[in-house]
Amino acid sequence: MEKISSGKIELLAPARDFAAAVAAVDYGADAVYMGGARFGARQAAGNTTEQIARAVEYAHRYGVRIHATLNTLLWDDELGEAERQARELIAAGVDALIVQDMALRRMNLPVELHASTQMCNRTPEGVRFLADAGFARVILERNLTLEEIRAICRATTAEVECFVHGAICVGYSGRCFLSRSMSARSGNRGACSQPCRLTYDLTDGRGRTYLQGRHLLSVRDLNLSEHLGELIDAGVSSFKIEGRLKDLTYIRNVVAYYRRAVDKALAARPQLQRASVGESRPDFDPDPSKSFTRGESEYFFAGKCAGVASFDTPKAVGERIGRVARVERNAFRLENPEGVQLASGDGICFRSEAGFVGTNVNAVEGARIVPNRMEGIRPGAEVYRNYDRLFTLRVERSRTRRVIPATARVETWEDGVRITFTDCEGFTAAAERHLALETARNPEANAASLRQQAARSGDTIFEVRDVELRGTERFVPASLLAELRREGLDRLLAARMARRFEHRILPENPAARYPSERLAAEENVTNRLAEAFYRDHGVQRIERGLDLAPTTAGHPVMRTAYCIRREIGECLKEHPRLRGELWLERGRHRYRLEFDCVRCEMSLVDASEERNEKKPNK
Template identity: 70%
Template sequence: MKNVELLAPAKDYLSAVAAVDSGADAVYIGGARFGARQAAGNDVGEIARVADYAHRFGVRVHATLNTLLWDSELEDAEAQARELIAAGVDALIVQDMALRRMNLPVELHASTQVSVRTPAMARFLGEAGFARVILERALSLDEIRAVCAATDAEVECFVHGAICVGYSGRCFLSRSVSGRSGNRGACSQPCRLPWDLTDGAGYTYLKSRHLLSVRDMNLSQRIGDLLDAGVTSFKIEGRLKDVNYIRNVVAAYRQAVDQALAARPGLRRSSVGESIPDFAPDPSKSFTRGESQFFFDGRRAGVASFDTPKSVGERIGRVAQVGPKGFRLERPADLAPGDGICFVRDGELVGTRVNAAEGPRVEPNRMDGIAPGTEIFRNYDHRFNKLLSASRMRRAIPVTALVEVTASGIRLVFTDCEGISAEVGRAAEFAAAKNPDANAAAVRSQAARSGDTIFAVGGVEVVGGERFVPASLVAELRREGLDKLLQARAARPRSHRILPENPAARYPSPTVTAEENVTNRLAEAFYRDHGVQHVEPPLELAPSFEGRCVMRSAYCIRREIGECLRERPRLQGDLYIEHGAQRYRLEFDCAHCEMKLIAAEK
């Protein structure tokens, strides 16, 4: 059987618990430093708490240590890595190859920041000792399939959430705009700003549009395709998202993954426990810039979100009529007081609250900008979020119980769904019961009460029910037995793929380019030992970006606006994007179907 993993983000302990309870098979969380989300860091004690809770269900904990490292930081980074390992993490997600050289007793995963896009790179990383490669989000299904076929490493891919418009780990736009670097965990997200599209000589084709902002990913309907391609870990983006987002999205993907696994008997989920939501999961009701499958079926137009980089939520309908206090939709909608609605006005997203709603008629808090033909979206569902906040969803491990009663004692055995058992008992004299059937039923009922434990006792066999056993004794033994079973689960050795670095592995190119960012001596030694002859100075440390490529992307503005160079476009000559003093020339590599941003003089 091959294990399959649903991997959820965790900002902190509470988020991690919500992810586990909602059905995640693994969570990823950031340490105090050196993570690609500085705002989602946690101390080692917090991560130890996460590991303790997660491991009860066989849920793995992956810690992000995925920024570039300077030589002066290597000692601190290694110290943090070893603290995280001691805290119980199952894997480290890394970008900098220096961590491969630290002889760490832990499973290593090559972060999406490594920008794995080719079979050759995936094969190399697997041979170099990485147990898993995490793919760039812009790959198509065919490209993913080819990567999976080329490597013995596990393959993980994002299936939901925000998308970096540039290749992950190869984007320097934030660094060139503000000095804040995405490769150092501090991206300022200039891709979400409004930009002008110009000819560079004073003429503006598009004014103040979010030209680099793309919709969020939702591959919930393609899990089966990814399983068949060879992907074994499905990753949800969102380490900065709130607990309600985690509950809703993880529960939705738990259902999608389970449905796909049910049709593939050679695959199984990698953790245990049943999570039954007390709400109907719906990712469109949580933060979303609009859903997209991005380039999963090949590169195409329609993935951008030019109007806004903010959450638009679910489409409600189009306005048919307006009045002084409200409007009427073309068809009835399930809106309610307290809902947040939004619409685009003059290229900007405008939001308001619903005061009253019935059928197609809606009375918002403000009517400014709402006219016939306006498309209305709901970006906050008040009733749904109230359900999420009040959710008491728990995760429970199925357990069976055997109660054996003799004249001289009682024995209670609990066995969980993985075959782990715990036995407790008492020596005592038990007289015959006046009503054996009622006594056996009472014993069975008492043994099945799992209370606030992580277990759900689903079947109890009673042997010797004709002898009377006090309910208080059965309850006492049940508590002892389930606690002992919990300890037995915690004591199990965890399975890891801690792989050696194969010195014979050859890097796919004789050169490590500037955009691949070798920023310390250990990383340089790693590449040279694997056949690299030339290591270019890292772009991350460039004193100036003028004339340099600060972003490469599978996304293309020309394609998005119907001006692809392969299709006789009307727009000729150079194109630029501009925001204030920031100016970038667009360069189009049609042979590879890529767009580049070249920093121009300010």
Template identity: 75%
Template sequence: MRTVELLAPARDYASAVVAVDAGADAVYIGGARFGARQAAGNSAREIARVVEYAHRYGVRVHATLNTLLWDDELPEAERTARELVDAGVDALIVQDMALRRMDLPVELHASTQVSNRTPEGARFLAEAGFARVILERALSLEEIRAICAATPAEVEVFVHGAICVGYSGRCFLSRAMSDRSGNRGACSQPCRLPWDLVDGRGRRIITGKHLLSVRDLNLSHRLGELVDAGVTSFKIEGRLKDAGYIRNVVAWYRRALDEVLAARPALRRASVGESVPDFEPDPAKSFTRGESEYFFDGKRAGVASFDTPKAVGERIGRVAQVSGGSFRIDGDADLAPGDGICLITPRGVVGTNINAVEGRRITPNRIEGITPGAELCRNYDRRFSLALERSRMRRVIPTRALVEASAQGVIVTCTDCEGLEASARRDVPLERAKNPEANAATLRAQAMKSGDTIFAVREVEVRGGEWFVPASLAAELRREALAGLLRQREERPLEHRILPENRAARYPSERLDADGNVTNHLAEAFYRDHGVCAIERPLELAPSLEGCTVMRSAYCIRREIGECLREGSRLRGDLYLEHGADRFRLGFDCKACEMTLVECPRRRMDKEKKH
């Protein structure tokens, strides 16, 4: 049967446990170095703890080593990789092809940072020994389906969380504006800054808006289509998010994916265990910049978040009237004191807390800036957050028990839902029970108990109930049997696809441009061995990016503001994005339906602008 995986982020051990308990089939976590989220690094020892906990449920652990490497970093990168392998990780997620050349005894996944966007590229990566390709987030269902059909590698897609507006692994905007590079795990997220849109004559068309900030992804209602397209792994973004976000969002997607699998008997989930939340999951109540399916149905407008790059939360309604220190909303809403709200007004976003609620009348902590017509959102639901914090959600493995008593002794055998079993026995003389029915009932009750183990005994069979077994002995044997079953689960190896590199595989192009990210001799050798003849010096090593394309994107500002060139835009000539002294010329490839940013010389700021 084909397996389907729900893949959750983990910042550290604690959040990994939360993800597993909430129902993840796999977690991805950063090593000590060379991960695309520098702030989410973990030691090999910490990751070994994650592996130990996760493998009990058949949950896989994927470690991220998905940054570009310099030549002098290769020895340390290899040491880090091998430490992670020794820690028991099931796969390494990599961007730099140098790691492919290190003959690591582990499954390799091609990170989204490789910028996996085409069937040809995905097919090549499978031939080059990658067990899985992780796709770019800007792809449509049609494009994803074509990639799945073209490659024998597993296909992983992001289904929830933040979206990089530029193609992953091909964005150099952060490095152009600072000394922090997204390809080195330290993106400063300049795409979330306020920008001015300026024409070639210096006229400001839009001022102070977050023109490159896009809404967050939510494909929870499209999982069935992705499964049918051939997708194996459904990935939630958020290695920097808190435990509440992970618990809530993973529980939501667990439920949604289980519904999809229930309608497709030929598919099964990739791990085992039941996770029943003690709260009602709702991703709108965790960090979100507003929900979007992005370009899943093709490129379209309405995916940007111009007003704020911060979490706006769930939309409640609009302000109908403001008077004194309170305001009235235009509809009923389940708001409460302590909730955090933000109001989107023509002059910007106003954030505050609620002090009191009387019907539709809301008294905020501060009223300044709140105007009639403002859109009201709740970005902190106090009661829901408390429910998350108090959650004691557990994950259990359904198990059945068999108690067999005879004159010579008693055996307790526990068998889990995958057929693994363990027994505990005592060879002791037993006497006949005075009340066989009561004795059998006691044995059944003792065997049903599972305490704080990972097992939930759902079914018990008692044979030989006419032989009296002390309750204390039955409990002791049940504990031993469950402990033995746990050892079996911990010691059982998971399946992996550790593939060799086929040196005869040909890269889809004979040329790699400067955004191809070849930054060390091992990566260069990899591409040349696979037929690449010309490799430009990478932008990551360029002393200056002036005049270079620092971002290529499926997102288009023209489309977003209703000025698409293919639909007769009134805006002609060059357009620029400006933030402070930084200036970038926008390019529009209408045939490919892509936008580019080219770095211009930095502007000279007068004293007034500097202040």
């Protein structure tokens, strides 16, 4: 088994706001990441410092950490405001800042720094440098294979975090300018318009179209829940769920599912432990296929392969229900009615010639399904359920609590009583009263009453599972013991909240050398502090960041391990039928595809403003 930077394994969940943070904690997260008011990669998921502070207070009860995202690029005139926000978040108690711009490394912030996936962390050399530069954790690019992840973990002393569930950025993170090429909205500034989910034509650039109106860059969503053990053994210590814009149902369902998966992996590795405490027992059976998903994929975990794209739709397809056997005037029947049962109010979709078509179920009459509309429904059509109404109701109505196991000890003597609580981490607190106590008339009944009162934890975060009694011959009124119990549990919570979390606040090693002496425009240095950082670490030539340029014309606007040629069976290494140049076109936007078969990478070059295009063949 490979090294792990600490003996603790973390499940890291997203939160768009305070309510989502509470849900993530309640359903089993060990850490939560959320955005501040500005400078986060999801502009729509910003929070005030006060909201962040509330989330910190709630999470720290369970030893859960809060990571704040300041992971966009910064302009020179924003440096002061970015630093003020960073220091406000630190004062609010966040445990780490997730950053993209090296300017934040230069601000001497008293906080643990995590290198965002927006830094395009995908090589052992690059990740080793970030550890030397003072980053306690590095968040990996999503295009990596297990072997690549293992090599990175071997190369660094930093903790390694990787995404295991949710949407995948098809381009290398932090190196994608596709949104910027189509509008003023930049993904590197938290405003990606998600053009990778749009339709494109695949052409030869001279008038011939090979594929028309397909979602050629839209890839399926990630699900690595079956591979957490392999990732732990490779050296990964934090498993990240994507979704800072997702709703509470998604958070509850997916976090609960991965809590079980992580616990299963840890059960086989007793030398390791989870990074927080508390037990969550959801009152529903979690199933990620019932939350938003574009179809599950392991992407390139086992190696680069075809079958990872979703050409037909970028929307949630959901779980396969079956195939249409017969179509009636306003209803249809499935081939296997004994399979998964639909219910009134479910959302369903069908693959049609125009792509996926969706509708709702109005009624279910045995094997006969009555939809709201019949468009796209024909014999043989595949049926998918993308909204399970009954399951969603169960999740929405869930009353799951997260509890910390504790024990109680009740001691009585002639002139006093004390109750002492100890939780699973060894925190302890007591409450006592000095007063004359009478001898109990019925010691057995008295003991049963003491045990019952001490075990009640009410709506606190504790669950008292064992009660030790010392001296049951003295009678203690139930009201007195209840008062002491509440006081003792309040003090136990205060003891937990008073503890200091361990943070790896690391210095920047001035001798660390960046792996390259040149930074291209695509590597996006956009302010004076970041430029000084790289020059101090050996970079000789730094091009002006592409996000500062008025246009992306002529530049690569996406580089990716995903390959359209491989996806359609036209890999250049395998005697393809399609020779010559390939282009992606959408309206006035044109992108020339470049293929690097040595690195097995594809790039999109913005050719929308080229002046000397060849005329289309007639």
